[in-house]
Amino acid sequence: MQESAALRRKIWKHRGDYLFIAPGYIVFIAFMLVPLLFAIGLSFYKASFNLSAREFVGFLQYRRLFQDSVFLKALVNTVTYTLVIVPATIAVSLFIALSIDPLNTRVQAFFRAAFYLPTVAGGVVLSIVWLWILNPTYGLLNYFLGWFGVEPVSWIATTPHSFWAVCLVVLTFTIGEPIILFLAGLAAISRELLESAVLEGASNFQITLRIRLPLIRPVMLFILATQTIRVFQLWEVIFMLTQGGPSNSSTSLVFLIYQTAFIAARYGKASAIGVVLLLIIFVVTLLQMRLWKESDL
Amino acid sequence: MRLLVRILTIGLIIAMAFSFILPLYWMLSGSFKLQTVTMSLPPEFFPENPTLGNWERLFTGPWPVWRWVLNSIAVSLLTVFLVLLVASMTGYGFGKKKFPGSNILFIILLTTMFLPNQVMLIPLFLLVRTMGLTSTLFGTYFAMALPIIPSPFGVFLVKQFCITIPDELLDAARIDGASEFGIYYRIALPLLRPALAALAIFTFNQSWNNFMWHMVLATDKFDYTIPVGISYIARTPAFGKMVTDIGLSMAGGTFGELFMIIFFLMFQRYFVKGITFGAVKG
Numbered sequence: 114m115q116e117s118a119a120l121r122r123k124i125w126k127h128r129g130d131y132l133f134i135a136p137g138y139i140v141f142i143a144f145m146l147v148p149l150l151f152a153i154g155l156s157f158y159k160a161s162f163n164l165s166a167r168e169f170v171g172f173l174q175y176r177r178l179f180q181d182s183v184f185l186k187a188l189v190n191t192v193t194y195t196l197v198i199v200p201a202t203i204a205v206s207l208f209i210a211l212s213i214d215p216l217n218t219r220v221q222a223f224f225r226a227a228f229y230l231p232t233v234a235g236g237v238v239l240s241i242v243w244l245w246i247l248n249p250t251y252g253l254l255n256y257f258l259g260w261f262g263v264e265p266v267s268w269i270a271t272t273p274h275s276f277w278a279v280c281l282v283v284l285t286f287t288i289g290e291p292i293i294l295f296l297a298g299l300a301a302i303s304r305e306l307l308e309s310a311v312l313e314g315a316s317n318f319q320i321t322l323r324i325r326l327p328l329i330r331p332v333m334l335f336i337l338a339t340q341t342i343r344v345f346q347l348w349e350v351i352f353m354l355t356q357g358g359p360s361n362s363s364t365s366l367v368f369l370i371y372q373t374a375f376i377a378a379r380y381g382k383a384s385a386i387g388v389v390l391l392l393i394i395f396v397v398t399l400l401q402m403r404l405w406k407e408s409d410l
Numbered sequence: 411m412r413l414l415v416r417i418l419t420i421g422l423i424i425a426m427a428f429s430f431i432l433p434l435y436w437m438l439s440g441s442f443k444l445q446t447v448t449m450s451l452p453p454e455f456f457p458e459n460p461t462l463g464n465w466e467r468l469f470t471g472p473w474p475v476w477r478w479v480l481n482s483i484a485v486s487l488l489t490v491f492l493v494l495l496v497a498s499m500t501g502y503g504f505g506k507k508k509f510p511g512s513n514i515l516f517i518i519l520l521t522t523m524f525l526p527n528q529v530m531l532i533p534l535f536l537l538v539r540t541m542g543l544t545s546t547l548f549g550t551y552f553a554m555a556l557p558i559i560p561s562p563f564g565v566f567l568v569k570q571f572c573i574t575i576p577d578e579l580l581d582a583a584r585i586d587g588a589s590e591f592g593i594y595y596r597i598a599l600p601l602l603r604p605a606l607a608a609l610a611i612f613t614f615n616q617s618w619n620n621f622m623w624h625m626v627l628a629t630d631k632f633d634y635t636i637p638v639g640i641s642y643i644a645r646t647p648a649f650g651k652m653v654t655d656i657g658l659s660m661a662g663g664t665f666g667e668l669f670m671i672i673f674f675l676m677f678q679r680y681f682v683k684g685i686t687f688g689a690v691k692g
Contacts, residue, residue, distance in 0.1 A: 120510060127509035129590050134515065137500025141560045145522055148533035155533065164536060209426065212419045226678060227427045233674040234434060234667040235619045237637040241644045241663040242437035245656055251449045253436060285430055290685055297686040317412070346526050349621050353641060367528050374532050375626045387529035398524045 156385035162378045174385035184386065186361045187369040190276070191390075194365060195344045197280050198287060202340055203333065206288040210295030211321060225293060232289030236282075240353030243282045244269070247354070272362040275355045279363050282350050287343070291336045298332035299325060331405075338401045345394055366390045434667070440660035441465065448656040464657035468665060471643070471658075475665065477632055478639035481551075482618055482669075485635060489555040489617040490610045497561050498606060501568025502598050506580065516569070523562040530557060531623055538627065550633050554624055558617055564609050567687050571605035572598070608684035611677050618670055640666040 124131075156174055160167035178184045213224045231239060246253045247268040255265045268278040302325060310320050348367035351357055357364030357372070366386060374383035440448055442460040468475060504516045534557060543549040575598060583593045599606075624635045634642065640662040644654065674681060 124510050127507075130503060130507040130509040130512075133503030133507065133590075133594070134500045134512075136496050137503075137519070137560075137565055138515070140496050141519060141522065141562075144534070144556055145525065145530060145560045148530040148537070149525065151533035152529050164540075209423060212423050222678075224423065224427060225682075226675075228430055229674075229681070230434060230671065231430055233615070233670050235621075235637065235670065237619070237621050237641050238437075238663045238667045239433060241640065241659050242433045242440070244644070244654070245440065245448070245659070246433060246436065251451055251453075253453055256451060256453060285433065288430075293682055293685050297682075342524060342526075346528060348528075353644075367526070370528050370532075371622060375535070375622075380532055380536065384529070384532055387526070387532065390526050391529050394524060394526055 152384045152387055155381055156388050158381045160380040164380070167381070170381070174382050175389075178382070178385055178389065183361050183364070184369065187357075187364045187366050187386075188389075190362075190364055191345060191347070191366045193276075194280065194283075194347055195341055198283055198344045198347075199337065199340045201280075201284055202287045202291060203336060205284070206291035206336075207295055207333075209288070210292050210299060211325070214296060214299045221296065225296060228292050229289035231286040234286070236286060236349040237353060239286055240282060240350050243278075244354060247278055269355055270359055272359055275359060275363040279347075279350050279354060282354065283344070283347060287340060291340065294332050294336055295329060298329040302328050334401065334405055338398065338405075341397060341401070342394060345390065345397075437660045437663045437667075441657060441664045443657055443660075445655065445657055448660075461657075464655075464661040467655070467658050468643070468661045473631055473639065473643065475639065475662075478634050478636045479669065481633065482635040482637075485551050485554045485624070486614045486617040488551050489558050490613045492555060492559045493561045493564050493613045494606055494610060496559065497564030497568050497609060498599060498602060499594065501565045502572060502594055502602070504565065505569040505572025506575065506577070506598065516565075519562050519565055522560070523566070527557055528622065531626070535626055544627055544629070544633070550627065553627055554620070554635070555617065557623055558613065558620065561609075561613065564613070567605055567609055567684075568602060570687065571602055575601050604683070605687070607677075608680045608687060611673075611680040612684035614673070615670065615681075636666045636669070 155167075157169060157171055158167040159170050159174075209224075209228060213221050216224070249255060249265050249267040249270075252268070254268070255263075258266070266274055268274045306324065307320060310324055315323070346367050347365050348371060351363055351365055351368045352371070355363045357368050367390070370383050370386050370390070373379050373386060439455070439457055441464050442457045442462070443454065444459065444461050444463070447454055447457065447459070500519075504512060538544060538553045538556070543553040579597060580593055583597055588596070618635075619637060621637045621641075625638045625641075628634045628638055631639075631642075640659075643662040644659040646655075
């Protein structure tokens, strides 16, 4: 009783401080928390364009989802996209960062900018040109592959090529940020440490394996977390290139949310898909947090 | 041997840099090619008979491209303004003040960074529709800015940066009789400028590319933002057939990315700062 009174007095004493975080918290509650709770609530309803005619159906949307072949395909695809794109992004960007780290600052800045440009252009703009590059008859990619004797591939219109086409295009703009992060991580490694390793006769490869990689592990975990979340939300390239096709072979959860909510106006079902996505991201993030803790970040 | 490996690696990196930029070059050069050229093999790496026809069609077509640019700029600036306002105050509150529950309140806020935005878009869309926000121009801009305004990353960034502001400075102002808000506004805010600049650039880019939300909200061609508009042009069949007007698409794509790339080249330093902040110690 006395404690709670003391706490109340303490809170009252700090009332001015709460005013500083109030605008932030009001915005968060209004535009994030309330919509989130509303979406969770909506997932228990059958709701269409006329929202007042919604009908409570309990867990029906969820039960139906796990019998819905399109949803299951989107779920499997989303996980596969992540398992393909995230490791590829980390491997490619790490290789590039390690290779340009020893160069002088100006050259480094040039390469950094060059690899970051596609990220700046964004998925929508890149998809427009990739649609042309991937064209089966007059596209650049098939032309180049033709040099190596590869028969023309119908990238967008056949399975499983459309899936790999999406992966390829996404990869061109996911590596920009990790390169910058890896370079910053590498630059933070103390020069003396590296020099003393050289003096003791360690080869460049050994230094990279034993010193550089362990020291940039926190950066790598950060990249792993942010990229995973980003690829889980992949949709714009799918929208621009394949529209999820052919026969849903390249669809993703977020593309399905878009179709279900904003094309078909089935808000209850779309919210249920959203909640499933939310739970997956939540679990994956928790698992990664454990990794973070182990490397005391 | 070592030198050879070094040269090979550099060669490989240059080749990779080329291949990553090639699509952008291909788009730019394609915007000066005739439709017959864009559909012929072998491809022309330098347009031999460059044409301005695609650009002419882009600017005279039945779509208001400059209006889209204006919309994109207006929405992004509005978003940046609101994010800076909210994030700087909240981040400063968490960074420079200790009050009961400050830790837990901050952590709650931080976890929202991992929420998939698309889940919130459905309720927000229904809200915007019910309120009829999109019936006025400013309402449309505000609605387009909405989902990005709560920026947990921004709060985090400002809070981290507050460490660089010495407490003695704030205490000295307190002794001189400055109000708490005055301290934030007159002393902290100017010192936070580098962090706020990085946050502004980050938010501007994020808002510019907020494709799904803008597309869902804009029902009228006049309300499109740049990505929505150019994707509309690129997906519209041309010449009365089911053929894409490739040259026009490329001109549209080039036009659309131009602003962001210029913006990036101007403020590259802040882009890098915004990306690395908080992720890399030291």
